[in-house]
Amino acid sequence: MTNGVVQDDMTDPADIRNFVRLSPGLTTSGRLQPGDPARLAAMGAGRVINLAMPDHPEALSDAAAEMAAAGLAYTHIPVPFDAPTLDHYHQFAAALDAEQTPVHVHCIMNWRVSAFLCRHNRASGMADDAAAALMHLVWQPETSEYPNADKWAAIALN
Numbered sequence: 001m002t003n004g005v006v007q008d009d010m011t012d013p014a015d016i017r018n019f020v021r022l023s024p025g026l027t028t029s030g031r032l033q034p035g036d037p038a039r040l041a042a043m044g045a046g047r048v049i050n051l052a053m054p055d056h057p058e059a060l061s062d063a064a065a066e067m068a069a070a071g072l073a074y075t076h077i078p079v080p081f082d083a084p085t086l087d088h089y090h091q092f093a094a095a096l097d098a099e100q101t102p103v104h105v106h107c108i109m110n111w112r113v114s115a116f117l118c119r120h121n122r123a124s125g126m127a128d129d130a131a132a133a134l135m136h137l138v139w140q141p142e143t144s145e146y147p148n149a150d151k152w153a154a155i156a157l158n
Contacts, residue, residue, distance in 0.1 A: 012027075013036075013039060016029045016036055016039075017029060017030030017031050017109065017110065024102070025101075025103065028106060028113045028117065029104070029106045030107065030108055030110040030111075031059070031109075032048075032050075032060045032063070032066075037070035040104050041071050041072050045101075045103060046072065046073060046103065047075065047103045048073075048074050048075070048104050048105075048106065049075045049096065049103060049104070049106075050063060050074070050076045050106055050107070051078070051092065051105065051106070051113055052107045052108050052112070053079070053080060054076070054078060059108070064076070075095045077091045077092055081108075081112065082147070082148045084115075084152060088116075089119055089120075089155055092105075092116045093120050093123070109138075109139070110138045110139075111152065114135040114156075115152040115153075115156040116155070116156070117131075118131045118132060119157075121134065132156075132157065141156060142156075142157060
C-alpha cells in the first residue's frame, strides 16, 4: 500500500473469480480460496467484506481466521442469494461507507457484490447507466435467467 491506496503496479489476480478493480481503494471478486486473503493484503487491502453464505460449498472455510492471519479487518454480512433484502444492502452500505482503508468485497460469483455496488453507486450520485455498466462487468441480473436474478435486479436498479 502506498499512501493508503491499493498498489496499481501489481497485476490483478486473474485466478480469483471475477476479480474487478473499481478504484485504487476498492476491489471486488467472487469466491476466495486459501491464501487469497494474504494476496489481497499484499496488494494493499486493509479490510474484506464478505457477502457469501458461510455454508455455501465454495465459501472459504474459517474465513475470519484467514483474514486475521493476513492482517485484514473482516466484516461478514451473509446474504442469501434467494432472499436479498434492503436491510442486507443497508448493512453493506454502512460497512463500505465506514471504511477509510482500501477494501475488497466478495461473495461467491461477485453477483451479490456487483448488484449492491450498483445500488450504492446510484445512491451516491453516479448516473444510473454508469452504475449499471459497472455491474455489467460481472453480470446482468435484469436479463439473466438464473434463479432469483430478478430479486437482485430489483435491488440494484430500483
